[in-house]
Amino acid sequence: MTFDPKTIRQKFPILERKMNGHPLVYFDNASTTQKPLSVINAVSDYYKNHNANVHRGVHTLSQNSTDLYEGARKTVANFINADPKEIVFTSGTTEAINLVAMTFGRRNILKEDEMIISVAEHHSNLVPWQMLSALTGMTIRVIPVTDKGEFDIEAYKNLLSEKTRLVAITHMSNTLGTINPIKEIIKLAHENNTLVLIDGAQATPHINLDMQDLNADFYCFSGHKMYGPTGIGVLYGKDEILSEMIPYKGGGDMIERVTLERSDYKNSPYKFEAGTPNIAGAIGLAEAIKFLQETSLQEIQKHENELLEHATKELQKIEGIRIIGEAKNKGPVLSFTAHNPKTSASIHPYDIGTLLDKYGIAVRTGQHCTEPLMDYFKIPGTVRISFACYNTLEEIDTFIEALKKNLALLS
Amino acid sequence: MTKTINQIQDEIIKEFELFDNWEDRYEHLINLGQELPPLPKKLKTEDTLVPGCQSKVWLHISSQNATLHLQGQSDALITSGLLALILRIFNNQPPKEIQNAELYFIDRIKLAEHLSQTRANGLYSIIQRIKDYTIKC
Numbered sequence: 045m046t047f048d049p050k051t052i053r054q055k056f057p058i059l060e061r062k063m064n065g066h067p068l069v070y071f072d073n074a075s076t077t078q079k080p081l082s083v084i085n086a087v088s089d090y091y092k093n094h095n096a097n098v099h100r101g102v103h104t105l106s107q108n109s110t111d112l113y114e115g116a117r118k119t120v121a122n123f124i125n126a127d128p129k130e131i132v133f134t135s136g137t138t139e140a141i142n143l144v145a146m147t148f149g150r151r152n153i154l155k156e157d158e159m160i161i162s163v164a165e166h167h168s169n170l171v172p173w174q175m176l177s178a179l180t181g182m183t184i185r186v187i188p189v190t191d192k193g194e195f196d197i198e199a200y201k202n203l204l205s206e207k208t209r210l211v212a213i214t215h216m217s218n219t220l221g222t223i224n225p226i227k228e229i230i231k232l233a234h235e236n237n238t239l240v241l242i243d244g245a246q247a248t249p250h251i252n253l254d255m256q257d258l259n260a261d262f263y264c265f266s267g268h269k270m271y272g273p274t275g276i277g278v279l280y281g282k283d284e285i286l287s288e289m290i291p292y293k294g295g296g297d298m299i300e301r302v303t304l305e306r307s308d309y310k311n312s313p314y315k316f317e318a319g320t321p322n323i324a325g326a327i328g329l330a331e332a333i334k335f336l337q338e339t340s341l342q343e344i345q346k347h348e349n350e351l352l353e354h355a356t357k358e359l360q361k362i363e364g365i366r367i368i369g370e371a372k373n374k375g376p377v378l379s380f381t382a383h384n385p386k387t388s389a390s391i392h393p394y395d396i397g398t399l400l401d402k403y404g405i406a407v408r409t410g411q412h413c414t415e416p417l418m419d420y421f422k423i424p425g426t427v428r429i430s431f432a433c434y435n436t437l438e439e440i441d442t443f444i445e446a447l448k449k450n451l452a453l454l455s
Numbered sequence: 456m457t458k459t460i461n462q463i464q465d466e467i468i469k470e471f472e473l474f475d476n477w478e479d480r481y482e483h484l485i486n487l488g489q490e491l492p493p494l495p496k497k498l499k500t501e502d503t504l505v506p507g508c509q510s511k512v513w514l515h516i517s518s519q520n521a522t523l524h525l526q527g528q529s530d531a532l533i534t535s536g537l538l539a540l541i542l543r544i545f546n547n548q549p550p551k552e553i554q555n556a557e558l559y560f561i562d563r564i565k566l567a568e569h570l571s572q573t574r575a576n577g578l579y580s581i582i583q584r585i586k587d588y589t590i591k592c
């Protein structure tokens with residue numbers, strides 16, 4: 045079947061909504077994507093027909109629920125070409141990164157040690173490391189980006205040293221759209237005996253992943269940014285590394301044997317999943333992965349590239365628009381600022397976003413949880429549009445028309 | 456005699472009723488924002504910066520002769536417009552009146568369905584900052 049966004053749209057009930065009297069144009073996909081009916085149904089079917097706690101009951105329903113939950117783990121593992129025991133369910137990317145910081149980091153990134161991040165990291169891949177630094181006294185080194193918003197590989201090479209224990213880098217920037225050359229980043233780190241964590245929150249809905257090929261040590265992502273439910277995410281970690289790591293939260297379902305004095309932990313991934321997990325979320329995520337596979341990530345990427353190219357071309361025609369992030373290799377994220385071409389006074393992203401909303405167009409404005417990056421580019425924030433498989437070229441034209449009217453109103 | 460808070464609110468509502476589409480209402484608000492006199496540089500400090508807004512908002516509050524004196528500025532035009540309305544309503548009013556004021560104009564000038572609840576526009580933080588000040592008076 046050929047890829048047709050119009051057919052795909054019909055799978056997303058929310059896209060039928062009107063906003064402020066206009067058909068909803070949802071361009072805030074990098075914040076969270078909408079959910080296909082199959083995902084919504086999978087979650088509701090779980091509660092209607094299969095709900096029971098996992099890994100505990102001898103009764104059939106509990107085994108049923110456990111099968112679904114562990115089946116979801118297998119689906120995720122297949123999706124990224126990994127082993128199910130390397131898949132830890134978390135609440136999202138944020139928790140996955142915090143987990144690594146608080147267990148691996150606390151034991152292995154110590155006072156004299158260093159780690160490397162980039163200036164374009166989301167706060168989720170910055171603040172946990174600052175917290176770790178406050179605990180262990182380790183030092184965070186920061187790679188700049190080029191003027192185009194590309195990863196500065198030379199600066200990275202210069203920062204790698206015998207002190208570097210970990211490199212934590214985003215696969216795709218949520219603000220600039222830049223897709224980082226992570227395979228090369230990982231290779232260079234490994235030659236330096238350094239482990240690598242990749243923040244895959246933005247990449248998973250757009251890029252085919254193969255952990256064996258990438259060779260990342262940790263890879264983190266969120267269900268809700270890839271057509272799945274909120275509150276579920278994944279930490280992938282190489283088996284031999286996860287096995288060495290201690291748990292960071294204690295509770296039920298992670299324990300082999302408990303006495304009042306001590307506990308023996310289960311193997312990974314279970315030792316990291318204390319307490320009743322987000323069972324429905326995992327099942328919904330597995331369904332989202334099925335949606336991605338059936339729709340074909342290659343086709344999605346091709347379509348989204350077309351959207352990105354069209355939007356870039358049309359935006360560049362408008363006087364006073366400056367695109368932030370002009371990397372060669374970009375995902376479907378477009379950040380821009382605007383100024384009045386006559387007075388060169390800048391037009392605030394908040395004003396643009398507010399007026400676009402009046403036309404039913406949902407965009408993100410502000411700093412996108414990347415405040416250091418905004419400081420780096422010396423801008424207060426941007427307007428960001430970001431695309432998913434269900435967006436269309438016509439929607440971009442609607443957006444461009446609305447934007448022109450709004451800029452006139454604000455100039 | 457200064458007008459009461461509610462008299463000014465009613466005036467503002469009437470003023471916005473003159474426009475029958477949202478583009479014109481926003482244009483009016485944006486004009487009000489553009490006409491707001493800029494805050495002197497020395498009053499733009501960490502202390503006068505109101506946190507919790509997507510745009511930058513500075514608000515300088517003082518009291519004189521048992522009434523409040525407000526000056527403010529924002530780097531976003533829509534926020535400046537909203538700020539201009541707030542200043543028009545609260546300037547030269549006694550702290551007690553401000554404390555008890557209910558700002559019904561916000562939802563009646565038909566800019567957005569739930570303007571008063573949207574934290575991003577900073578309106579909430581601006582009003583909170585002013586009300587907090589009146590408690591200290």
Ligand SMILES: Cc1ncc(COP(=O)(O)O)c(C=O)c1O
Nearest residue numbers: 136137138166168218243245266
């Ligand atoms: C690059 C990147 N990393 C991490 C996150 C955090 O994801 P979550 O809030 O789902 O944990 C986001 C979400 O905005 C992101 O864009």
